[in-house]
Amino acid sequence: MSPEQVQQLVQEIERKDLSTAAHTWRVVLYTRAMLEEFGVEHGVIDLVTQAAALHDIGKVVIPDAILQKPGKLSDEEYEIIKLHPVAGYARMLKMGVSEEPILNLVRYHHERWDGLGYPFQAKGEEIPIGARVFAVIDAFDAMTSVRPYRSELGDRAAERALLELQAGMGTRYWSEGVEAFTDLFHTGRLDYILHYFNDEVPVPAFAAARREEFDAIKRRVTRGD
Structure with a gap:
């Protein structure tokens, strides 16, 4: 996949919804930290x-x-949201994307270990390993991001999210992925992502000491630098 294609798609996400864009860059950083x-x-x-x-x-x-609905989605609205993995996968194929890690993550990131996810109800090892790990990261960020209905933020939200992930081991989530993410979180390596992001701008605000690092990562993702 060319850097130009990646940049085009990232810009589409940023134009569409600022909260989704902020979430996107948080999970990029969580993912990179975990792989490193x-x-x-x-x-x-x-x-x-x-x-x-x-x-x-x-x-x-x-x-x-x-x-962009501020409150809880209706059942009908949630069914529409659940179409986005299939829509994203179709978009990737239309653009000629062939890299399996990209296709798998777009297609399977809302599947559950117990087969009760969406859109394919894949279960266990039917789910590609990258998507299994990413599902943990994606869920953690969803549970710790700023929302009008959420009173807990920062460390309190993170500890609650980790407990929810652990409660879902073997059902919603791949147990090894939860354990690995929890261990990494407790090293403190992810604190800056949790504390210096917000959902109000396309590229979330960072402490100055982290800004250069983030800009370098964004260039690697969107331009291949």
């Missing part, structure tokens, strides 16, 4: 973080009234 922690080679890290940046590309076809 486990010594994955740089070429694979770059490809998987590229996939993380595009995992929600299918949301660009979701109506704004649903995607």
